Amino acid sequence: AQKITQTQPGMFVQEKEAVTLDCTYDTSDPSYGLFWYKQPSSGEMIFLIYQGSYDQQNATEGRYSLNFQKARKSANLVISASQLGDSAMYFCAMREDLSGTYKYIFGTGTRLKVLA
Amino acid sequence: DAGVTQSPTHLIKTRGQHVTLRCSPISGHKSVSWYQQVLGQGPQFIFQYYEKEERGRGNFPDRFSARQFPNYSSELNVNALLLGDSALYLCASSLAGLAGGYTDTQYFGPGTRLTVL
Numbered sequence: 001a002q003k004i005t006q007t008q009p010g011m012f013v014q015e016k017e018a019v020t021l022d023c024t025y026d027t028s029d030p031s032y033g034l035f036w037y038k039q040p041s042s043g044e045m046i047f048l049i050y051q052g053s054y055d056q057q058n059a060t061e062g063r064y065s066l067n068f069q070k071a072r073k074s075a076n077l078v079i080s081a082s083q084l085g086d087s088a089m090y091f092c093a094m095r096e097d098l099s100g101t102y103k104y105i106f107g108t109g110t111r112l113k114v115l116a
Numbered sequence: 117d118a119g120v121t122q123s124p125t126h127l128i129k130t131r132g133q134h135v136t137l138r139c140s141p142i143s144g145h146k147s148v149s150w151y152q153q154v155l156g157q158g159p160q161f162i163f164q165y166y167e168k169e170e171r172g173r174g175n176f177p178d179r180f181s182a183r184q185f186p187n188y189s190s191e192l193n194v195n196a197l198l199l200g201d202s203a204l205y206l207c208a209s210s211l212a213g214l215a216g217g218y219t220d221t222q223y224f225g226p227g228t229r230l231t232v233l
Contacts, residue, residue: 004158035221035222037224042226043204043206043226043227043229044224044225044226044227045159045206045208045224046224047221047222047223047224050221091158091159093158098171098172099172101164101166101171101172102164102172102220103149103161103164103172103174104149104151104159104161104208104222105161106158106159106160107158108156108157108158109157109158
């Protein structure tokens with residue numbers, strides 16, 4: 001069975017600094033997709049970034065980048081120039097194919113607090 | 117463009133009652149998935165519907181059911197509510213489900229927070 005592990009329950013970062021949120025995954029499938037979502041206190045899950053298993057380059061979206069190390073099975077999220085609005089829960093997710101469809105498997109999340 | 121919308125935003129029910137949660141996907145999206153998020157945990161997959169057919173089901177009892185309408189909106193129904201059903205219920209839509217390949221991204225709504233007393 002596929003699995004997502006986020007080992008940092010909480011992180012602090014100073015405003016304008018960079019922070020790395022860890023995510024490791026376990027799968028035997030050669031093809032897979034990895035996603036990061038942000039969940040503010042309002043509850044909505046906001047899509048941040050996607051990395052495919054065959055992508056040659058690390059994904060980037062604005063201040064977000066994904067440090068993808070396939071051999072280590074890690075997909076860490078890097079947020080550069082942290083802002084106060086980045087304070088939220090962050091979830092790493094992996095797509096798992098089912099018969100005829102797919103689902104996302106989520107980690108337990110990391111709560112990020114940006115300090116002024 | 118409007119994102120995924122869900123109603124109601126909050127709901128309080130008592131044990132044994134029935135509840136219906138509603139979701140409207142992003143325009144053009146044909147796939148809707150439902151997730152349950154208990155406090156302090158990541159979302160857990162309940163159902164996925166694509167083109168009005170159930171395509172996937174997570175490890176939830178038969179008290180949970182869902183359907184998708186011709187306009188691709190969806191309802192999640194939970195019967196005989198238990199205290200443990202208290203959670204944030206998230207709906208996610210995507211363009212094409214499995215047919216969209218590994219880049220098919222799920223976009224989530226704001227959720228419905230259900231409290232069972």
